Amino acid sequence: MQASPTWTPPGGTLGRIVSEAERRADALSSREAELVAQAGTASGAPSFGDALRGTRVGLIAEIKRRSPSKGSINPSITAPGQARAYVDGGAAAISVLTEPEHFGGSVQDLVDVRAAVRVPVLKKDFHVRPVQLIEAKAIGASAALLIARALAPGQLRRMMECARDLAFEVLVEIRDEEELARALDAGARVIGINNRNLETLEIDPHRAERLLAQIPSEIVAIAESGVSHRSDIERVAQAGADAVLVGSVISASTDPTAVVRSLANVPRVPRGG
DSSP states (O other): OOOOSOOOOOOHHHHHHHHHHHHHHHHHGGGHHHHHHHHHHOOOOOOHHHHTOSSBOEEEEEEOSEETTTEESOTTOOHHHHHHHHHHHTOSEEEEEOOHHHHOOOHHHHHHHHHHOSSOEEEESOOOSHHHHHHHHHTTOSEEEEEGGGSOHHHHHHHHHHHHHHTOEEEEEEOSHHHHHHHHHTTOSEEEEESBOTTTOOBOTTHHHHHHTTSOTTSEEEEESSOOSHHHHHHHHHTTOSEEEEOHHHHSOSOHHHHHHHHSOOBOOOTTO
């Protein structure tokens, strides 16, 4: 599989959020030396990829107060309490949205979740500069999200190189064959397929099923967005998903432990098997 050199900056909702993320990253750069020192002494966080390599489809449960597609979801969420409820229900990992303007998150949410649970924690944000990955490791994240559509090919490679230098895991999110090729060429070991187009916010509920078969079996493959019911997880499991990321339905629930429990422990079907 060969990646196309063609890339244009993202537009729509994603383009606006990326522009804001670049400004936040520029502001963060004044603290880079401090963050490098913190990252160097950060205690070993549990492996994100390893937590998703079981006989069951790994459930990554997301803490999300609001989103551009749904508006307000649950503004009263307390991040550590929500995380503990997810773990009690059987979540393999926690995703914490730290983006403040559109998702109502914060870096402090992740710090609090890391202190509250022992499962891996994913820093889900719009990471566009290496300093953001340094910050993610410094605050105790197990992994951070990289969105292929948001990063030019050279930029994605530089971010991946930074992660390797930090001995830090990343989840590379893709939405088509060209982005999958770029992710593989950059050395991604954990790949997420987002059923949602982040520029238009439209969902193609079968995108993950079409692309899963093209991901090598040694790579952890995650289905994202549009997953609300156990039947959705069973469907992508049959297509070879190692894990799923579920956000809105459990963030909105008054009994998140019960919802997570209803979605967890779907048998995994190895790709090619």
